[in-house]
Amino acid sequence: MPRWKPDAPERLRTAALELFDAQGFERTTVAEIVQRAELTQRTFFNHFADKREVLFGLSSELQREIVREIEAGDDALPPLDAVVRAMEVVADKMFENRRVLMARRYAVIAANPELQERELGKNAALTEAIAAVLHARCGDPETAFLTAGAAMLAQQMAFRNWTRPGETRTLHELLQDALRSLRTTVEPA
């Protein structure tokens, strides 16, 4: 007989998502989450720095993968294309098979300002990480930052569309579309 039921973090994550989905983030207390997961508050805060963080377990892995993919990618590609290409690869690997889950999670985040802020923070960290890789690879930090920011803009747009109900295209395709749109939008008249 094991001392504890296994995989506490995952139990907390699913309990939290279910409750947030059902009653909203603010009207859900950590006490409720840990009760449903059969754990204690102290354990919750052992695994997650704060209440919001329970929704962002994938983001560090996402960042690692994208950085890795850029570094492994084609050196000859223009930087912006290289980054978006990496995003496409990672999207296929990490997102396409969990579309409904991601959409549910995204809806929860979209419904709450605190969670949106956290999401923006994660995106900003990812932007910096991408900029750092580009800086190391090509040169000038400003160009690196702008390239990373532009890629993230395309990613945001693609992701929004991907989670829209009724949308059937893959995130991969939507990323390519978004990059094209971005280019024609920014292009000097």
Next chain:
Amino acid sequence: MPRWKPDAPERLRTAALELFDAQGFERTTVAEIVQRAELTQRTFFNHFADKREVLFGLSSELQREIVREIEAGDDALPPLDAVVRAMEVVADKMFENRRVLMARRYAVIAANPELQERELGKNAALTEAIAAVLHARCGDPETAFLTAGAAMLAQQMAFRNWTRPGETRTLHELLQDALRSLRTTVEPA
């Protein structure tokens, strides 16, 4: 004899900035802030939704002004130029004369993740507001969002440089530079 010393919100803002600057955001309690401002905690939370918000008094005005300036601006300009132009005008009006104050505030924000998240949230709200104006004016919401996002990217870059110690160019100039860099960066090879 007036019942209270005047301008409670402003007293809270300056007290907070001074303390955050001196000891950092996390090591400053609301109790300390209100003591320095000769008010009570309850009054603090009457004026500001939370502890962070005390640093973001300008952002609603900023958003109003930028939106107004876009609406009043030259209709013939390409959208991205129109937005950046509006930002330049507002920068001249609201920022150039408070450079040191803005830099101090920015340093405080840059030193704390919670404040950075709030800043990102304000930026996102501004992006949406700009996108809404463009959407109303030109058409397609996706293009509007990408244009707004691109302009904000340039703004972020310009602002970073503007608050760098030793930088002497105006935010206006830096915005134009940033837009040029962005265009050459995103441009297809």
Next chain:
DNA sequence: GATGTGATTGCATCTTGTGCAATCACCGTA
């Protein structure tokens, strides 16, 4: 002089988040 308004306050209470010490199944080793 009576009355209503609104900024401020006090108090009770809830929630989030942290530090610290204790528990005890599990694992490797003698």
Next chain:
DNA sequence: TACGGTGATTGCACAAGATGCAATCACATC
């Protein structure tokens, strides 16, 4: 088998942030 170390979990006390509600009282209005 016995023994000791490890590490995930827990309990408890407590600081700080945040909210609801009722009370105060200078000021403006009539």
